[in-house]
Amino acid sequence: MHTEAKDEMRDKILEAALKRFTHYGASKTTMNEIADDLHCSKASLYYYFPDKKAMHMAVLQKIAEIYFQQMEKEALQPESAAQALYNIIELRREFISKFCRLEIFKILQDNSAVFLEEKKKARERDIAIHTRIIEAGIALGEFIVKDPAHTAELLVLSTMGLRFSVPDHIREDTDMDEAMMDDVIDKQKQLLEIFIKGIKA
Amino acid sequence: MHTEAKDEMRDKILEAALKRFTHYGASKTTMNEIADDLHCSKASLYYYFPDKKAMHMAVLQKIAEIYFQQMEKEALQPESAAQALYNIIELRREFISKFCRLEIFKILQDNSAVFLEEKKKARERDIAIHTRIIEAGIALGEFIVKDPAHTAELLVLSTMGLRFSVPDHIREDTDMDEAMMDDVIDKQKQLLEIFIKGIKA
DNA sequence: TTTTGACCTTGAAACTAAAAAAGTCAGAAA
DNA sequence: TTTCTGACTTTTTTAGTTTCAAGGTCAAAA
Known part of the structure; x- marks a missing residue:
C-alpha cells in the first residue's frame, strides 16, 4: 500500500503551490515553477493532478x-x-x-x-x-x-x-x-x- | 434668450438616447444612430454635449x-x-x-x-x-x-x-x-x- | 445661434506570428 | 508495480499589425 506516500507527495505539491500562490499570485504561477521549487519535473505534478485547474x-x-x-x-x-x-x-x-x-x-x-x-x-x-x-x-x-x-x-x-x-x-x-x-x-x-x-x- | 429652445433640443437628444439605450443597450448605441433617430446630423449632438461620455x-x-x-x-x-x-x-x-x-x-x-x-x-x-x-x-x-x-x-x-x-x-x-x-x-x-x-x- | 457635410482621429475588433505555458507519453528509475 | 522524467505536442497568451466603424472636429451654410 503506497497510498500514504502518494498522499504525502500530493500534499507537498499543494504546499509548494500555495507558497507560490500567496507570494506571487496564482495567475502568475506556472506548473514549471512549482516543479522547480520541489526539484521535480513538471510531469510529476501531472501524476498527482489531472490538470492545473484540479490543482x-x-x-x-x-x-x-x-x-x-x-x-x-x-x-x-x-x-x-x-x-x-x-x-x-x-x-x-x-x-x-x-x-x-x-x-x-x-x-x-x-x-x-x-x-x-x-x-x-x-x-x-x-x-x-x-x-x-x-x-x-x-x-x-x-x-x-x-x-x-x-x-x-x-x-x-x-x-x-x-x-x-x-x-x-x-x-x-x-x-x-x-x-x-x-x-x-x-x-x-x-x-x-x-x-x-x-x-x- | 434662446436657452429654452436649446434646453428643449438637449432634452430631445436625451430622450432619443434613452430610448435607444433601453432598447438596445448603451454600449451598442452609436452617436450616428441617435442622430438618425432625430433626423439630424451627428455634429449637432456635439453642439449640445462635449462628448459621448457627457451624454x-x-x-x-x-x-x-x-x-x-x-x-x-x-x-x-x-x-x-x-x-x-x-x-x-x-x-x-x-x-x-x-x-x-x-x-x-x-x-x-x-x-x-x-x-x-x-x-x-x-x-x-x-x-x-x-x-x-x-x-x-x-x-x-x-x-x-x-x-x-x-x-x-x-x-x-x-x-x-x-x-x-x-x-x-x-x-x-x-x-x-x-x-x-x-x-x-x-x-x-x-x-x-x-x-x-x-x-x- | 444652430446645423451640417466633409473630413480627421481614435480605439476596438480581427488577424497574425512568436513565445510561453499546459499537457502527453514512452520508457527509465526505484 | 508505482513513481518519475526528458522530450515531445498542443493550447493559450502575448505582442504586433491592420482595418474599419465609431468618435470627434471644423469651416461654412442655414
Whole structure:
C-alpha cells in the first residue's frame, strides 16, 4: 500500500503551490515553477493532478477546509451564540489577510461548472454553520427565529455583500485593500450588531 | 434668450438616447444612430454635449433625478418610517425593471474619475434620504438609533450588497436576471425586516 | 445661434506570428 | 508495480499589425 506516500507527495505539491500562490499570485504561477521549487519535473505534478485547474481547486479546498473547521469549532458549543457570530467575523478577517495575496478572486473568475459547484458548496457550508449557531442561540434563549436556515442565509449573504461597499477600482488594487478590508470587517460587525438585535428574544 | 429652445433640443437628444439605450443597450448605441433617430446630423449632438461620455452621464443623471425625487417624496412625511423604507425598496424594483436593459452596469464599468464622483454622489444622496427616514422614525418613536447617518449608510450598503448574492455568471446574462431580481428584492425586504427590528424602539 | 457635410482621429475588433505555458507519453528509475 | 522524467505536442497568451466603424472636429451654410 503506497497510498500514504502518494498522499504525502500530493500534499507537498499543494504546499509548494500555495507558497507560490500567496507570494506571487496564482495567475502568475506556472506548473514549471512549482516543479522547480520541489526539484521535480513538471510531469510529476501531472501524476498527482489531472490538470492545473484540479490543482488550483485542491489548494483552495485545502485552505477552505482549515477555515471551515475553525468555524465549526466556534459553532460547536458556544457559550453565547452572538459571541460565536462575532468570532466568525474575526476568523474571516484572519483568513482573508492571510490569503488575500493568493488572488482567489482571479481564479474564481473562471466560471467553469466545477468551480461554481465548489463555490456553492462552500456557501452552503457557511450557511449551515451559521444555521447551527442560530439554532444554538434559540436553544439558549438568545434568539427568536422562525426559520433558522433562512435567517442564516440572509445573514451570510448580507454580510458578504458588504464586501462590495468599497469602490470597484480599489478592489482590483492589491496594495490598498488591506486597509479597506478593516473597514469592511467593521461594517460587517456593525451590521451583525443590528442583525442580532433584530432576532433577539 | 434662446436657452429654452436649446434646453428643449438637449432634452430631445436625451430622450432619443434613452430610448435607444433601453432598447438596445448603451454600449451598442452609436452617436450616428441617435442622430438618425432625430433626423439630424451627428455634429449637432456635439453642439449640445462635449462628448459621448457627457451624454451618457446626462442620461443617467436624468433618470436618477426622477428616481431620487420619488424617493424623497417617500421620505418627506412618512406616517411610518418602517413603511417608507419598504416603499423605497418597491421604488427600486420599479426603477430597476424599467432601466435594467440600459446596461447601466456596463457604462459604470468605465471607472473614470467623473463617473466615480457621480456614483459617490448618488450613494450619498441615497444614504441622506435613508438618514432622513430614520430620523423621522426616531421622532415618531419607532426607532432608537444613536447615529442615524451611520445606520442609514449601513442599511443602504448591506441592502445593495445583496445584489451580489446572485452568482456572477447570471449577472452578466441580460435575459434571466428579471426573475433573479425578484429574489434579490425579496431578500432585501427580509433583511429590512430584521434590520428594522434591530433598531426598533 | 444652430446645423451640417466633409473630413480627421481614435480605439476596438480581427488577424497574425512568436513565445510561453499546459499537457502527453514512452520508457527509465526505484 | 508505482513513481518519475526528458522530450515531445498542443493550447493559450502575448505582442504586433491592420482595418474599419465609431468618435470627434471644423469651416461654412442655414
